[in-house]
Amino acid sequence: MMSTPIYNRLITPLKKRLTPWCIPYFKVHTALKKKGIMGMNCRNIRYIGRYNARKLYPLVDDKLKTKKLAMVNAVNVPDLLDVVGEQHDIPNIHAKVKGTAGFCIKPAQGSGGKGILVVLPADADAQKEGVSWLRTNGKPLSQQDIERHLSNILAGIFSLGGKSDVAVVEELIQVDPAFTKYTHQGVPDLRIIVFQGVPIMAMMRLSCEASKGKANLHQGAVGVGIDIATGAAINAVQHGVDITHHPDTGQSLSDLVVPQWAQMLQLACACYDMTGLGYLGVDIVLDKFKGPLLLELNARPGLAIQVANNAGLLPRLVAVESRIQTQKTLGSIDERIAFMQQFLTTHSE
Amino acid sequence: MAKFNRQVSYFAIALCVLGIALIAFRHFVSGIPFLPGASQTLWAVEAKIQFEADEGPIAVSFTLPNEHEQFVQVNERTASPGFDLTFDEGAEARVAKWSINAAKGKQTLYYLTELKVEPNAVALPAASPAIEKPRFLGSTATAAGSVLSDANNASARPFDVIEALIKAFQTPNQQAQLLLQKSTVSQRIVQLLMQADIPAREIDVLVLKDGGRQQPLRTWVQVFDGEAVRIFDPSGKYNPAKTPWVIWEQNDGGVIELMGGHGATVGFSMLQKRVPIVSELRKAQAQEEPGLLDASIHSLPLSEQALFKGILLVPVGVLIVVLMRTLVGLKTSGTFMPVLIALAFMQTSLVTGLIGFTLIVGVGLMIRSYFSRHNLLLVARISLVIISVVLIMALFSVVAFRFGLSEGLKLTLFPMIILSWTIERMSILWEEEGAKEVALQGGGSLFVALLGYMVMTNGLVQHLTFHFLGLQFIFMAIVLVCGSYTGYRLLELKRFRRFLAN
Numbered sequence: 001m002m003s004t005p006i007y008n009r010l011i012t013p014l015k016k017r018l019t020p021w022c023i024p025y026f027k028v029h030t031a032l033k034k035k036g037i038m039g040m041n042c043r044n045i046r047y048i049g050r051y052n053a054r055k056l057y058p059l060v061d062d063k064l065k066t067k068k069l070a071m072v073n074a075v076n077v078p079d080l081l082d083v084v085g086e087q088h089d090i091p092n093i094h095a096k097v098k099g100t101a102g103f104c105i106k107p108a109q110g111s112g113g114k115g116i117l118v119v120l121p122a123d124a125d126a127q128k129e130g131v132s133w134l135r136t137n138g139k140p141l142s143q144q145d146i147e148r149h150l151s152n153i154l155a156g157i158f159s160l161g162g163k164s165d166v167a168v169v170e171e172l173i174q175v176d177p178a179f180t181k182y183t184h185q186g187v188p189d190l191r192i193i194v195f196q197g198v199p200i201m202a203m204m205r206l207s208c209e210a211s212k213g214k215a216n217l218h219q220g221a222v223g224v225g226i227d228i229a230t231g232a233a234i235n236a237v238q239h240g241v242d243i244t245h246h247p248d249t250g251q252s253l254s255d256l257v258v259p260q261w262a263q264m265l266q267l268a269c270a271c272y273d274m275t276g277l278g279y280l281g282v283d284i285v286l287d288k289f290k291g292p293l294l295l296e297l298n299a300r301p302g303l304a305i306q307v308a309n310n311a312g313l314l315p316r317l318v319a320v321e322s323r324i325q326t327q328k329t330l331g332s333i334d335e336r337i338a339f340m341q342q343f344l345t346t347h348s349e
Numbered sequence: 350m351a352k353f354n355r356q357v358s359y360f361a362i363a364l365c366v367l368g369i370a371l372i373a374f375r376h377f378v379s380g381i382p383f384l385p386g387a388s389q390t391l392w393a394v395e396a397k398i399q400f401e402a403d404e405g406p407i408a409v410s411f412t413l414p415n416e417h418e419q420f421v422q423v424n425e426r427t428a429s430p431g432f433d434l435t436f437d438e439g440a441e442a443r444v445a446k447w448s449i450n451a452a453k454g455k456q457t458l459y460y461l462t463e464l465k466v467e468p469n470a471v472a473l474p475a476a477s478p479a480i481e482k483p484r485f486l487g488s489t490a491t492a493a494g495s496v497l498s499d500a501n502n503a504s505a506r507p508f509d510v511i512e513a514l515i516k517a518f519q520t521p522n523q524q525a526q527l528l529l530q531k532s533t534v535s536q537r538i539v540q541l542l543m544q545a546d547i548p549a550r551e552i553d554v555l556v557l558k559d560g561g562r563q564q565p566l567r568t569w570v571q572v573f574d575g576e577a578v579r580i581f582d583p584s585g586k587y588n589p590a591k592t593p594w595v596i597w598e599q600n601d602g603g604v605i606e607l608m609g610g611h612g613a614t615v616g617f618s619m620l621q622k623r624v625p626i627v628s629e630l631r632k633a634q635a636q637e638e639p640g641l642l643d644a645s646i647h648s649l650p651l652s653e654q655a656l657f658k659g660i661l662l663v664p665v666g667v668l669i670v671v672l673m674r675t676l677v678g679l680k681t682s683g684t685f686m687p688v689l690i691a692l693a694f695m696q697t698s699l700v701t702g703l704i705g706f707t708l709i710v711g712v713g714l715m716i717r718s719y720f721s722r723h724n725l726l727l728v729a730r731i732s733l734v735i736i737s738v739v740l741i742m743a744l745f746s747v748v749a750f751r752f753g754l755s756e757g758l759k760l761t762l763f764p765m766i767i768l769s770w771t772i773e774r775m776s777i778l779w780e781e782e783g784a785k786e787v788a789l790q791g792g793g794s795l796f797v798a799l800l801g802y803m804v805m806t807n808g809l810v811q812h813l814t815f816h817f818l819g820l821q822f823i824f825m826a827i828v829l830v831c832g833s834y835t836g837y838r839l840l841e842l843k844r845f846r847r848f849l850a851n
Contacts, residue, residue, distance in 0.1 A: 020843055028842045031849045041675055042835040155730075157777060219782070240847065307847065 036312030038303060043279075047317065051196065051278025052299050059275050060297035064108040064168050073274040075267060076293045078104075078285075082169040090150045093169065094143060102172035105149060107158040107165045113216055115158030117149050118172065118186065136185045173295075174288040178259045184208045184248040189215055190226070190264060190284045193301055193313065196324065197272035198336045199265050200316045202226040203308040204256065208248045210238070217304040222246060224253055225309030229341040231261030235310045262337075264292045269333040271297055319343050357833045364826040371819025385812035391423060391622045392557050392593070393654075396460045398605060400613040402452040407609035411460060412598045413443040414555075420595055421465045428459035442600055456610065463622075464595060477548040477573035483540040489531070492524040497541050507547040507574040511581050514538050519585050534583040535568040548573040552599040554580070556592055559621040560655040566597055566604060566617070620655050659692070661814045664824045666691050666801040673797050675831045678838030681797050682774050682790040686767055690794065691801035693763045699802060703795075705745065705763065710791070712741050713772035714779070721776065735769040 032039075038047075059065050070077045081103055082096040097103045100121070107115040119141060120134045131140040152158070153167040179188045186207040193200040203223050210220035217223045222243065225234040233256040236243050245252050258264060268282040271294065281301025284292050306312055323330065323339065330336050375381045398411060413436075414422070427434055432447040447458055485493045500513035517525045518534045528537045535551050542549040553566040569589070570581045580589045580596075587594070598604050607613040666688035673679045681687050694702035716737045720730055742763070771794075779787045804810055813820055837845075 020846065023843065023846045023849070025839070025842050028846050028849050029837060032837060032842070032845055035848050037837075037845050037848060039835070039837040039841045040678065041838060045833060045835050240844070242847075307845070310848075 032312075036314035036318075037306055038313040038317070040303065042314075043300075043303065047195070047279040048300055052280075053276070056275060056277050057299055060277065060280075060299045061111070062108050063106055063110075063296055064166060066294075066297050067168065067170075069274055070271075070294050073270065075270050075274060076290060077170075078173055078287070078290075078293050078295070079171040080168065081171055084150050084154065084167040084169065087151060087154055090147050090154075093146065093150060097169065100171060101174070104170050104172055105146070105153070106168045106170070107153040108168050109159040109163065109165045110153075111159075113214060115149075115153055117146075119146065120172070173285050173293065176259065176286040176288050179286060181249055181251045182206050182246055182253070182256060184246075186215060187285050189295055190258060190286070191301065191305060192265070192268040192282045192284065193305060194268050194272050194280045194282055195317055195320050196278050197269050197330055197333070198320050198340050199228050199268055200320070200340065201305050201309055201311070201313060202228055203305045204233070204258065206246060208238070208246065210247065217302070217308075222253070223304060223308035224256055225305070225311070226258055227344070228265070229344050231258040231264070233257070235308060237308050240307060258286075260286065260291055265337050266333055267292045267294060269336055273333070315347065316340070316343065319347075357829055361826040361829045364822045364829070368819040368822030368826065371822065372817045373819075375817050375819065381816045383813070385808055390465070392420075392464045392595075392619055393622055394462050394464060394555065394557070394595070394617060394619045396615055396617050397563075398458040398460070398613065398615045400456055400607055400610040402454060402456050402610045405451065405609050407447075407449050407452055407456070407607075409447040409458065409608075409610070409613075410437070410606045411445045411447070411458075411615075412604045413445055413460070414462070414464075414595055414597045415442055415599075423463040423465055425460070425462040427461070432458065442598065477578075478550045480543055480546060480548060482543055485540075488527065492527040493537075493541060493544065495524045496522070496528065497545055500541075501545065507542070507545075507572055508577075508579055510545060510547065511538065511542060511549070511570065511572050514541060515581060515583055515585055518583065533568070535570050538570050538581075538583050542570075542572065550599065552580070553597045553604055554582075554594050555597050555617055555619075556587055556594045557619055557621075559619070560658060562618045562655055563616040564619070566615075569594075571596075571599065618655060620658070658811075658815055659695075661818075661821070662805045662811065663688060663692070664821055665805055665810060665814060668824050668827060669801045669804060670797055671828050671831050673800070675834055676838060678840035679793045679797060680790050681794040682771060682778070683767070683794070686771060687794050687797035688801055689764050689767050690798035691805060694798065694802040695806060697763075699799075702763075702802075706768075706795070708745060709738060709741050709763065709768055710772055710775070713738055713768070714776055717772050717776040718779075721780065731769060731773055734772050735765060738765050738769050738772070 059069060064083060067077050067080060081100065082093060084090055084093060097119075102118070102120045104119065105117040110116065118136050120136060122131045122134050122140070126134065126140065131142075133141040133146065135141050150167050153165055156164045159165040173187050175183065175187055182188055182204075183206050188204055188206045190202060190204050192202045203225055205215040205217065206222040206224065207215045208220065208222055211222075212219065215221045217237075220239060222236055222238045224236045226232070227234050233254055236253040238247060244254060264284055264286075267284055271282045272278075272280055275297065277297070277299055279299070279301075281298035283295040283298065285295050287293050303313075320330070320340075330339065376383060396411070398409065400409070409432075413425075427445065429447050431452070432449045435446050437444040437446055445460060496514070496517050500510050500517060503513040504510060515534075515538065518529065518538070532540075539549045539551055549570055549572045551568050552571050554569040555564065555566055558564065567582070567584075567587075570583055572579050572581060580594075582589055605613055605615055667685065670681070670685060670687055674681070674684075690702075690706060693706075696702075697705060713734060717730075717734055720733055742765070775787050775791060778790065
């Protein structure tokens with residue numbers, strides 16, 4: 001009876017769908033409170049609304065502005081190859097990217113990784129057939145494809161509310177060998193939440209087959225919580241479920257230690273000083289040659305980082321808030337990093 | 350942990366107090382009951398007379414409805430700035446006469462009355478008119494004779510004869526069409542009935558439709574069979590036994606006469622009101638002047654009131670969206686799109702609305718996915734989607750009508766631009782995040798719209814929002830409190846349920 005095809009086809013998936021809903025909601029509520037898990041409403045009202053001034057948003061919502069600001073403030077970013085602002089400039093792109101080892105096209109005002117096109121150079125075999133660029137999945141990418149993507153960006157397909165946009169073309173990041181075994185396609189990046197210049201929580205985002213090369217957790221990427229004190233992995237999740245090994249490469253995730261961790265924290269904290277945004281998500285990549293580079297900033301960083309770290313944001317945020325109250329100032333970047341590392345070792349959960 | 354923003358809470362409390370005070374005033378002083386049951390139905394009817402003034406003095410006479418067996422007049426009022434007004438209680442009908450020495454440009458006069466549709470014992474029964482045999486000439490006479498004998502063959506009883514006549518004028522009957530070349534249906538029917546020695550007359554009837562605006566008077570036929578009197582709609586559109594209506598004029602005269610002006614039009618707006626019996630008594634005692642506190646939507650002209658009946662429901666829908674987003678955490682595509690969809694559902698009826706919405710959005714998405722293959726600028730693409738939506742609406746309406754579903758015509762009530770943006774957003778979502786996210790957000794929007802529809806069509810909710818303006822302040826207070834709620838959303842408890850284990 002239990003193994004009839006109808007049961008397997010209909011009842012089992014239905015059960016699988018419904019079980020997540022059958023939870024003791026009140027107990028979950030208490031558990032979340034105890035652990036200090038931050039919810040969306042709390043983030044929006046108590047942190048983003050209070051610490052992120054509206055007028056500073058364009059600095060992070062526009063990738064071109066972020067990039068220029070970073071360059072002025074000596075924060076390392078991937079090299080800018082071109083900025084396409086008008087439809088008639090689009091054909092010039094081909095000359096600008098000729099001879100580069102791959103490049104990346106981004107809408108300046110895209111959100112959530114929308115509209116990012118990563119272009120790889122074709123190998124010798126493909127070049128003989130007249131293909132010069134490839135997608136990350138190895139399929140050829142024609143000049144028309146690139147022009148169409150740029151045109152879409154300028155038309156505002158990827159920007160909020162459909163505002164017309166500009167396309168930022170930057171040099172491709174060469175993934176550090178330390179990370180190549182942890183990624184399927186694309187570039188693994190590091191998200192650090194910085195509150196009032198203090199690094200609060202960090203997570204590596206590893207793209208995989210299921211996420212189609214994208215590094216967004218809700219699209220199926222792997223999230224690995226990283227210890228602020230050491231840069232070592234704490235916990236890893238995919239689709240909200242704990243995992244121990246990378247689903248594609250089979251690499252054990254608990255061995256992951258982020259190299260150049262101190263510089264990464266320095267870079268993240270510098271972004272607060274540069275933008276003035278109190279509650280900030282900093283996305284960093286590690287380049288083989290150039291070290292940590294600022295990829296982009298986010299004034300509304302998501303909450304999934306708590307799942308990856310198996311820890312709540314609130315205790316750390318409250319600690320920083322109470323330190324501001326008692327000390328008035330949080331001091332230099334080194335002092336701020338030291339404060340959080342100290343706090344985490346004394347309050348290890 | 351959730352430290353409440355103090356100013357917000359004071360403001361919310363102040364709003365609540367204000368709202369409760371207004372509600373209490375309406376309930377205890379104006380006597381509006383909280384439940385819609387303890388009241389009776391009144392029809393407020395407003396006639397709006399508009400004309401262009403010529404030079405010199407102006408005189409307008411407007412026939413008013415007499416009390417009939419069908420309804421009781423509760424009160425009446427006029428609004429006509431600058432005009433002198435007298436009521437002429439004639440033998441046959443009451444007439445309102447407005448006059449002014451000189452006026453310029455467009456003039457608007459209002460006459461308002463409140464009617465109760467119920468048998469009126471005091472009113473005199475209508476007198477049957479004298480038989481006046483019409484004289485038909487030539488081919489008209491032949492046609493009239495043929496149509497009448499057909500009807501007479503069907504039955505000999507007067508009420509059956511008229512039904513047969515109405516049918517004859519509706520079908521493409523050659524003889525009947527010939528008769529209609531020089532006259533209207535109602536006129537011909539009365540003539541033919543007179544010919545057959547059945548007393549009948551044309552009357553001007555106002556069909557009562559809740560929320561109706563700019564309605565015309567309709568010419569119906571009153572037929573006498575000895576003591577019995579019955580009313581028929583010659584166009585066959587309304588069934589007088591089932592729709593509420595009022596005889597506005599029954600003495601073969603015009604409703605409006607204008608001297609010193611031209612282009613007179615009259616349009617009627619009406620609204621169904623639930624009025625408690627208590628409040629009616631008070632109204633009779635106290636003078637008509639509304640106090641400042643009572644100055645509410647109910648002192649506006651009727652056509653505006655009818656609009657507000659719908660508008661006052663919008664905050665209810667908005668409140669539902671706010672609750673669903675901040676407390677439950679549902680995702681909807683477009684913040685207030687669900688409210689607009691719910692309002693459209695109210696116009697179309699639920700099943701038609703649901704089918705129509707899914708069809709339009711579904712086909713729109715298919716068309717949009719074709720456009721996305723070409724390099725098009727955003728504005729052009731949206732415009733194409735809008736045009737496609739219009740075409741889809743037209744196509745579905747025509748197809749539905751062909752299959753005899755007049756419901757299909759209601760599709761036009763959907764907000765087109767909103768639908769187009771929904772399609773555009775969903776198709777981008779589809780390309781970026783896949784079909785699952787589209788189903789999630791589309792489903793979320795539809796769910797909230799359904800919920801909004803169910804609440805907004807609830808009789809009690811409609812009664813309370815329309816009669817108690819104070820409720821709006823309470824809605825504001827609730828939204829304010831929701832806006833500063835920092836606790837978890839219901840769906841977040843599910844999302845973070847893993848933290849329960851460790």
